[in-house]
Amino acid sequence: MSNEPEIFDFIEDNDQTRARREHLQALAALVGNVYPNKFERSRVFNPPHEDTITAVINEDALTKIVGNETFNETFSSLRRKARQGEKPAPEETEQANNFLNKIRVRLAGRLAVPPRVMGKAAFVHLSDGVSRLQIYVRKADVTGVRNDNSTDPVDGWQLFNLLDHGDFIGVTGYLFVTKTGELSVHVEELQFLAKALVPMPDKLHGISDPEVRQRRRYADLLAGSLKIETETDADEATRELSPRETFERRAKLIREMRHFLDEHEFTEVETPMLTPVATGAAARPFVTHHNALDITLYARIAPELYLKRLLVGGFERVYE
Incomplete structure (x- = not known):
């Protein structure tokens, strides 16, 4: 029997981590493989590259894809009002959605906030590490995707309720703007990608220490x-x-x-990290032993010795 530590041995045992483990076990029963190695995103906004959340929320890219002056004016007005905290007119959101609903995307990201269910629907933000995009999940519309070879759909709403803050998911759906003017994705398919087994840092203050x-x-x-x-x-x-x-x-x-x-004709070189002699003036070097060669080596502190040897060898301009 292996004495190797399990991943859970490194995680503090408390109510939150136990709840996340229970969710992971329930997800395994629901979707099969809880460690999928592939999720193909759409290629709408910057083909042939896959779409990122940062690319989708780019107003210039979005207006270019739609290619309609009426939409451009309406969408710019919506975004301006949203930034100023104003509620746009229903006619504006409806007009924008007539164009946006035709754009289908497949995106992946981390849940940037804890999922909050309001009856039979929920809004939550996805993050790609740079930008955020709101997604809208409704019980009647969402279908879950399995992570094994089975093509049978699963209960997407049940899947959503097993997600935690920090989990990675993949979503498929169409774009729309909410009543407040926020660009969002109406999720039709939901796929679980990875579980965050520990709680996320404070989303307001970050890490202050x-x-x-x-x-x-x-x-x-x-x-x-x-x-x-x-x-x-x-x-x-x-x-x-x-x-x-x-x-x-x-x-x-x-x-x-x-x-x-x-540009100034310097040549980039790479010199040894471990050397047979200590370098770095009065500093005490790290010492190790090379078993195969049976020699003592020192971690370099300064790269100058080998760079000077290159100068001796005829290189006039070098850098590392």
């Missing part, structure tokens, strides 16, 4: 993607960058530095 943010960057990124935008966040001049934006800007800076060096 700086040490936790640095030590658990994955949790910080997740909390940032689920955090509700406040009035302070809406002000571009004063808002703090989200963890994801920090990562993305760092990547852009490094890309531009590479571009600058490449």
Whole structure:
């Protein structure tokens, strides 16, 4: 018998985690495989690439797909009123929905808020890590999809009620705007993709402890993607960058530095991470042993020695 620890051994045992495990067991009985490895999204907004939530909520892309001036004016008015907190006229939403209802999408994302059922229907937001999109699930309309080879449908409403905040799902449906002017997806098919076995971080404040943010960057990124935008966040001049934006800007800076060096005829090289001699002046290096070669190696602290050897070998401009 294996002594390997189970995944549940690493998860704190409390009422919330137990409820999520029970939901996972019920989902396994309902949809079969609770760890599907594939979900194909639609390719409407940026073919041949798959649609993301960020692509769907892009107003320019949406108006381009519809290609109707009347819709463009109506939809722009709806979005403007929604941002200002005004309720649009019923005629405007009806006119916009005449066009939007013809656009069918297949999207995947994480439940950004806890599911809240209102009678026989529910609104909930999906997140792709960057943007959010509201979905509308109604008991009479939604069908569940199994994750095995069976083509038999399952009770979509039962499936929805087994979901928790942070779960990944796939949805198929058509676009529409609500009475408040919010772009949404009317879900016709619902597919379970992955279960979040632990509760999500605070969606209002995120993670405030700086040490936790640095030590658990994955949790910080997740909390940032689920955090509700406040009035302070809406002000571009004063808002703090989200963890994801920090990562993305760092990547852009490094890309531009590479571009600058490449343009000036520098050659990018890769030098050893483990060296037979200690480097880095007075710093104490990490020491390890290479069993196959039976030699002692040191983790490099500075890459300068091998870069200088490249200069000796005839490379005038190098970077790493």
